């Protein structure tokens with residue numbers, strides 16, 4: 001693209017595109033990156049500048065950009081049909097993909113309900129759970145109309161998924177629109193919500209679950225959890241056994257267990273699904289992001305036969321789940337997903353990933369040398385580096401210093417795209433990233449953090465010195 005056209009497109013982007021999760025006033029004044037193409041772990045902007053895609057294009061890319069097998073599968077499907085509805089009709093790729101998904105899902109989830117993104121996949125699971133209990137004969141039991149949710153949870157941006165979210169920055173504004181839930185304090189070992197220091201842990205977060213289920217277990221339809229790791233909270237990893245303990249409580253109290261594998265699914269944590277780390281079998285599971293290898297919008301809510309059979313009724317009005325999106329089960333997206341899963345099989349992606357995970361672990365050790373790194377945590381090929389003003393006391397930087405954002409901007413200058421979650425810098429490359437690129441990602445992130453922290457500290461001490 002010539003530079004005149006590149007500039008024109010940048011102008012159009014600034015003039016017309018309202019970017020999600022982006023402070024637009026700031027964006028209007030910032031240098032932009034408008035992506036034109038990608039290959040492997042790299043993306044290229046309209047000026048031909050290349051950047052390492054350290055966010056896997058928002059946690060979705062699995063096998064790299066422009067993978068021939070997926071390109072070919074989508075092109076072949078385009079020659080047949082681009083879209084037909086799943087409302088009362090089937091289509092070939094959605095049937096083939098449903099078989100594959102139910103084959104790899106943990107437990108016995110044989111039913112696949114398609115939608116288009118992670119928020120709707122979670123929303124569908126919540127509505128299914130609600131209707132499931134509504135249809136059950138009461139037989140003296142209390143109505144199950146509540147949901148357990150976790151602090152710091154993120155399940156998407158539709159009002160249902162916001163209702164079970166727990167990140168104030170994202171969710172507080174919409175609180176009046178949300179439905180009633182029972183909030184449970186989620187574990188965050190680096191900043192224990194129960195005030196415990198390292199070495200003092202008495203598994204208080206397990207006790208919190210016991211108490212919550214003891215009190216509300218007979219009133220809740222379901223509990224929704226990001227299994228093993230809360231992604232948007234800043235890659236906050238749960239203590240070992242926590243998910244299994246939750247599963248036990250859900251079974252004991254008859255509460256449906258919804259695993260939101262939107263971020264963790266399709267190899268991200270080193271297993272196909274994060275539930276596998278603890279041998280947990282959910283009743284409902286939401287998947288999206290990596291399902292198509294990062295190609296096209298597609299999501300699915302998987303359900304056990306038991307949940308599905310709860311909806312069967314000879315009266316059509318009673319036996320219908322009244323939810324469905326226009327592009328549900330889109331054939332192009334399903335064809336991409338099938339091709340992606342075939343690569344998983346052919347290339348033994350999960351097996352091959354293990355050495356990359358170990359390499360990332362080694363690379364993260366170096367970050368701990370940096371004074372402003374409080375914790376560098378990792379599960380699979382997802383890492384969160386939490387930046388702090390004081391390592392000893394774990395005191396955060398003032399929010400307005402925006403040190404995480406600044407570190408990401410420094411990384412951009414060095415040709416690497418990473419995104420912060422508050423003051424946690426997230427490294428989430430495509431699963432197929434090469435060793436050299438993984439090293440580059442770590443090296444640039446290290447330097448970017450060092451520079452951003454130095455600048456923020458310097459500005460802070462200057463402000464302290466200047467007269468009020």
Ligand SMILES: Cc1ncc(COP(=O)(O)O)c(C=O)c1O
Nearest residue numbers: 117118119154155156231262263
């Ligand atoms: C665990 C989890 N659930 C749901 C979502 C929402 O997905 P989407 O952005 O596709 O709506 C996300 C997005 O980051 C997520 O991490």
